[in-house]
Amino acid sequence: MAQTDRSRRSFLAALISLLAGGWLVGRFLTPKLRPKNTLLTVAKAELPPDGALVYREARVALMRRGDSVYALDLVCTHLGCTVNVTPTGLVCPCHGSRFDREGKVLEGPADRPLKRYAVEADGDRYRVLV
Numbered sequence: 366m367a368q369t370d371r372s373r374r375s376f377l378a379a380l381i382s383l384l385a386g387g388w389l390v391g392r393f394l395t396p397k398l399r400p401k402n403t404l405l406t407v408a409k410a411e412l413p414p415d416g417a418l419v420y421r422e423a424r425v426a427l428m429r430r431g432d433s434v435y436a437l438d439l440v441c442t443h444l445g446c447t448v449n450v451t452p453t454g455l456v457c458p459c460h461g462s463r464f465d466r467e468g469k470v471l472e473g474p475a476d477r478p479l480k481r482y483a484v485e486a487d488g489d490r491y492r493v494l495v
């Protein structure tokens with residue numbers, strides 16, 4: 366009988382340890398999914414075809430090219446100046462980096478493309494998500 370009690374206790378202790386270990390692994394090793402926040406909401410009709418809307422305070426440009434709508438972060442990837450949007454691309458006034466309308470580097474010193482934000486169509490509006 367004593368042998369059975371010890372065996373049962375060992376089994377329960379092992380089971381509790383396994384569950385606690387599984388919980389700890391799940392708690393600390395799985396990434397947390399954060400809901401995205403809306404940075405901007407823009408009426409679809411405001412965004413011209415093959416054009417851009419620039420929000421300098423938010424340092425974001427909402428761009429349309431054909432059917433594709435995307436948002437670029439206007440923070441230069443070199444040292445963080447605000448990039449200007451021109452009809453042909455994006456130009457940083459601080460050290461002259463140039464980017465194409467997709468945000469890819471055309472000319473340094475910046476060596477990384479501009480960050481993109483997710484854009485979600487929501488009825489008659491676009492929502493730029495961060």
Ligand code: FES
Pocket residue numbers: 441442443444445446457458459460461462473474475
């Ligand atoms: S901060 Fe833009 S090129 Fe230097």
